[in-house]
Amino acid sequence: MYKKALYTTTTLFFAFLVLSLTYSCKKSCVIETIDISSGTINESISLFPSSGGMTGSMQGVYHITSVHNFATNFEMSLDNGVTKIPIDYSSYSILCFPMIVNCEVSFDREVSVNDILGTATYRIRAFQCKNAKCDEKRSVENYVIVPAIPASYAIIYDVDIIES
Numbered sequence: 001m002y003k004k005a006l007y008t009t010t011t012l013f014f015a016f017l018v019l020s021l022t023y024s025c026k027k028s029c030v031i032e033t034i035d036i037s038s039g040t041i042n043e044s045i046s047l048f049p050s051s052g053g054m055t056g057s058m059q060g061v062y063h064i065t066s067v068h069n070f071a072t073n074f075e076m077s078l079d080n081g082v083t084k085i086p087i088d089y090s091s092y093s094i095l096c097f098p099m100i101v102n103c104e105v106s107f108d109r110e111v112s113v114n115d116i117l118g119t120a121t122y123r124i125r126a127f128q129c130k131n132a133k134c135d136e137k138r139s140v141e142n143y144v145i146v147p148a149i150p151a152s153y154a155i156i157y158d159v160d161i162i163e164s
Contacts, residue, residue, distance in 0.1 A: 029129035029164050031106045039110040039123075040146045046077040047094065047145045048084055055098040055141045063120075064094035065151045076145060093149040095122045097142045097157050102132040111146050113153075120149045123158040130163040 037043050050073040055062065057070075064071055066089035074094060075084040087094065095111060105128040113120045124142055149155075 029104065029131065031104050031127055031129060035107040035109065037109045037144065039112045041109060041111050041144045042092070042146060044078070045092075045145050046081050047143050048075045048077065048081070049073060049141070049143060050075075052141070053139070055096055058096075062096045062098075062157075063149065063151070063153075063155045064096070065089055065149070067151055074143075087145075089148065091148055092145050093147070095120070095142075095144050095146060095149075095155065097122060097124060097159060099124070099126060099140050099142060099159065099161070100137050101126050101140055101161065102128050103134040103136045103138060104129040104132045105138075105140075107140070107142070109142065109144055111144060113147075113149060118150075118152065119154045119156055120146075121156040121158055124160070126159075126161045128161060128163055 074087050077084050108125040110123040
């Protein structure tokens with residue numbers, strides 16, 4: 001009887017220990033390494049800003065058309081950067097939205113246009129680890145090139161940072 005009680009107590013102790021370790025450890029955060037773009041975003045065109053950090057000087061005007069102060073600060077490429085050409089703003093617009101995120105992040109970006117309402121919605125979902133492996137924060141400007149959106153359209157920014 002004593003052996004049976006000792007065996008039961010030992011078994012319960014080890015079961016408790018295994019459960020404690022399983023639930024007390026931090027669960028690993030897995031971030032997709034590939035950003036996803038959809039809607040009217042043209043992923044076959046590479047976009048090249050003349051410098052980083054331009055959104056900080058845009059005074060909240062993140063819809064870049066031919067009349068934007070920063071319109072000439074961008075080039076595009078149809079061959080993955082081998083040849084760069086000026087943006088044809090009669091065919092394309094650039095949208096952007098700056099964000100501060102941690103070092104482990106992936107983006108889901110989507111642009112949709114409503115010609116009846118005269119709006120375009122730029123939806124950005126940043127998926128990041130709550131407990132990132134580093135303390136560094138980074139600034140991401142979220143530039144995308146889309147078919148031309150009239151300068152008169154209201155741009156709606158639907159932005160979320162989702163932590164796991």
